[in-house]
Structure formats: C-alpha cells, structure tokens
Amino acid sequence: MSSECGKLYVVATPIGNLADISFRAVDILKQVDLIAAEDTRHVKKLLQHYGITNKLVSLHQQNEDKASSVLLKKLLAGQSVALVSDAGTPLLSDPGMPLVKMVKDAGLDVVPIPGACAFIAALSAAGLPVTRFSFEGFLPRTSSARKAFFSEKVMSTRTWIFYESCHRILASLQDMGEIIPLGRSIVIARELTKLHETIVKTSLGNALEMVEQNENMRKGEFVVLVDGAAVADKKAQIITAEQGNLLRVLLRECSIKTAVTMAVEITGVKKKLLYQAALALDKE
Structure with a gap:
C-alpha cells in the first residue's frame, strides 16, 4: 500500500472526567484531518476543552456502513482520520467495527491510541x-x-x-x-x-x-x-443426563414453567437448577 495513504487512529477518550485523556491522544486529535465521532455534539465538549478545532464527521450505528466507505476513500486519498466514541475506547459496545475492518482489509494502517475503558x-x-x-x-x-x-x-x-x-x-x-x-x-x-x-x-x-x-x-x-x-458450586449445578432427557421430553409438550414444575415433582431436584437447565434446552 502506498505510503501516501492516510492512517486511521482509534482514539480512547475519557469516560467522565475530562482529565483522563493522554497527551498522545490530544496530539493526534489536533493533527488528523478528520475526527469521526459517534455523537459530534457530545465530542465537541471534549475538543473545545483542549482547544481542538479539527473537522468533525458523524459515524454512528445508523450510518456507519455508508460513512465507513466515505472515510476509506479519504484515507486512500491521503487524509488521516481519528475514530472516537462518546466515551472510552471505540468498538467496545460502541460503533466503529465496520470502519476498522474495512480499513484493515484495504491494507491501510490502523493505529490504537489507548486510554480509558469503563x-x-x-x-x-x-x-x-x-x-x-x-x-x-x-x-x-x-x-x-x-x-x-x-x-x-x-x-x-x-x-x-x-x-x-x-x-x-x-x-x-x-x-x-x-x-x-x-x-x-x-x-x-x-x-x-x-x-x-x-x-x-x-x-x-x-x-x-x-x-x-x-x-x-x-x-x-x-x-x-x-x-x-x-468449582464445588459448578459441580453442584450439573443435572444428570437422565434428568436432562426428562426435561427435554416435557419441554416438547409444555411451557418452561409447567415442565419445570413437573420435573421437580418427578426428580426432587431443586427448581432453580431445573429452571436453568430448561432455559438452556429451550434456547437450543
């Protein structure tokens, strides 16, 4: 990949206290051509606090596929981009995965700027x-x-x-x-x-x-x-194969609640344990 392509910086931001940001993160946010933010209004408070005036673009769950394609083109054209979320490290229960994957698949550099994570x-x-x-x-x-x-x-x-x-x-x-x-x-x-x-x-x-x-x-x-x-608790939470088979048969004909009640009467196993097993079987 050409050295003229830009880099994507994944920048962690504070989760509450604005002082919890690294010197490196502030420097990167000042240097990049674009800052892609989950909520531009929210991020503006942080940027204003540190005198950062770089252009903001929106990247959130509703637009991230389209926005990621646009940002990739800008990176290919040589612009640098910082990805930030509302708080903490991007991608962890926040938008950004499609962009990072797209940039990595294109062979461009993705640079982590570590920091706060709740x-x-x-x-x-x-x-x-x-x-x-x-x-x-x-x-x-x-x-x-x-x-x-x-x-x-x-x-x-x-x-x-x-x-x-x-x-x-x-x-x-x-x-x-x-x-x-x-x-x-x-x-x-x-x-x-x-x-x-x-x-x-x-x-x-x-x-x-x-x-x-x-x-x-x-x-x-x-x-x-x-x-x-x-470990002792873990062993105590395991029902036998026979009890599991009984529960499986009951679940074919009854609701979870009824199946568990009947299984308790038949096996004498604790209701909570059978209920846990029934939920797992029902999910299967």
Whole structure:
C-alpha cells in the first residue's frame, strides 16, 4: 500500500472526567484531518476543552456502513482520520467495527491510541479475580433473553462483566437473582470517574435490595462485575443426563414453567437448577 495513504487512529477518550485523556491522544486529535465521532455534539465538549478545532464527521450505528466507505476513500486519498466514541475506547459496545475492518482489509494502517475503558477501570477496583474474565457488553433487553444469558454464565468460574443502563439495572438484577445464587459476590460500579462515582462490592442479594431501596443506585451508567462460580458450586449445578432427557421430553409438550414444575415433582431436584437447565434446552 502506498505510503501516501492516510492512517486511521482509534482514539480512547475519557469516560467522565475530562482529565483522563493522554497527551498522545490530544496530539493526534489536533493533527488528523478528520475526527469521526459517534455523537459530534457530545465530542465537541471534549475538543473545545483542549482547544481542538479539527473537522468533525458523524459515524454512528445508523450510518456507519455508508460513512465507513466515505472515510476509506479519504484515507486512500491521503487524509488521516481519528475514530472516537462518546466515551472510552471505540468498538467496545460502541460503533466503529465496520470502519476498522474495512480499513484493515484495504491494507491501510490502523493505529490504537489507548486510554480509558469503563469495564477495565471497574475491574481494576473491584476486588474480584482478574486473571481470567469475560466482557459481555450490554445485556439483552428482554427478561427471557437475560435469564437465558444468566443460565449460560451461572457455572462459569471466571469473573464476568457487563454494562447496563439506568432504565434496566433493577430488572437485570432481579432476573439475575432468579438464576444466580444470591450469595454470589458482585460489584456494582456506577458513574465511574464522575462526581457521584460509586463502587460497591457485596452479595447479589444485598445488591438487589440496595438498588431497590436507593433511588440513586438506579441513576447513571453501570458496570456490573460478577464473581465466578467456585468449582464445588459448578459441580453442584450439573443435572444428570437422565434428568436432562426428562426435561427435554416435557419441554416438547409444555411451557418452561409447567415442565419445570413437573420435573421437580418427578426428580426432587431443586427448581432453580431445573429452571436453568430448561432455559438452556429451550434456547437450543
């Protein structure tokens, strides 16, 4: 590829506190020909704070395929582009993947400018194991899909992390409480780096009670971190092949609720465990 082509810079921006940006990120934003932003109005506040006047273009979920093609042409013509999201590192639950893929496929340079990331910030202060973890992004919007997700994660022995909005944080914790043992350690991190930053480590049961009773714990942007299952817990969550086959037969004829109720009567296995297995089988 010709050296005359431009470079795409993937630039991390602050997740709340405007001081959480690197000197290098500011320099790059001042140097590039274009800044592709998820919300140009939001990013303008950051740019004005640091005296950056470069041209802004919009790249969001609704236009990113078309906008990415336009930006690729500009890169091929020799212009440099910085990709930023509203907050944190682009692509992590934010737009930008089509552009990065398109630029990489064209053989052009994509340069990461590292910085803030909400789930990494939360993980660093959570007090949960960090050797192995999984980031799950935003949870599904419906209760049934969330419960199916939690059923998949209940036996995982690694720390797992997700984002949630203020509108669904209570409902998500309530759904989690139906699947995940209430004694499991979790961390709720909200408004990270902002004035009302809160990071609470407690049990799922206590966290649910806290969010239900305290209106402030239902405000802001949330990162939720869940401790992995202990090995003993993992073994205890496994039903036998015979019990699974029974549940599979019942699900062919009944709703999940009825199938689980009947399976409890026949097998004597705990309802929560059979419910988790039924959700997994239903998804299959």
